[in-house]
Amino acid sequence: MGLHRTQAERAMAGATFEEVDVARSYAARAPYAPALYGRLLEVIPGRRRALDLGCGPGKIARVLADPFAEVVALDPSAAMLEAGQAADQGRHPNIAWVQATAEDYADEGRFDLVAAGASIHWPDHAVVFPKMAAWGATLAVMVAEPVRQPAEPEAWAGFLTRWLAIMAERTPGARKAYNPAGFAAEGLRHEAWMDIAGRERFTHRFEQSVEDFIDAQHSRATWSRTAMGPELSARFDEDLDALVRPAALDGRLVLQIASDLVWGAPRSAPRAG
């Protein structure tokens, strides 16, 4: 079994983002650290055009739309773009919401910044990186995850193992998609296509209800409510509630979120080795 998913497997998993429920529950995911944006604006001097690649509900696009003259919010999922426009409520008329994959998107202009938040692993790098290089953009790759889940590490690992096995039974081919070593290796594939200028981690405090924490898990392709069906979703919610509620105070969890920022110049060909 290879470590990397094929482009076709990636496209199949990516289709989850078409689901309205996934787009809706995405709002409950933790935001990127405010300090990350501050640093990003320090390292990107231009303020003309920014592209939010795989924008989802436009979390990043909506922040960048204040300092940048124009932001293209790009995503193949209509459900995500609708959620983004609903959240923005027309506050940023300088955001162009574009429904396309990064592979299909064509733009003759230049970009100061391409921001890819938890999305750089989706498109075909051989198609997208040469395009970004031609745009003259700096690429910023961003990911935000809790430093530690609100449960004992062993109990959290046990929960994941249990539910990954349940989902693997349900979804053909899921064992390959859920291979954690595969995800870790895949997570860094894009770095061969970048001349990295810097990387930094920003940690901030984020508070949310147990219900929102559970809802946020369903925004992940692995735990989408459509993939689980109503009965398994309800069991998953009960199981997760029992696991994390002891860490809550008055039904609210306090999480430390680590937001990782890696920036640099996209290459038109990957580095050898």
Ligand SMILES: C[S@@+](CC[C@H](N)C(=O)[O-])C[C@H]1O[C@@H](n2cnc3c(N)ncnc32)[C@H](O)[C@@H]1O
């Ligand atoms: C995990 S979400 C990240 C959303 C947002 N960037 C954020 O940081 O909150 C990944 C997004 O990538 C999008 N995506 C999947 N395949 C893509 C592709 N080939 N080109 C561009 N975006 C893609 C999905 O539709 C989804 O909205």
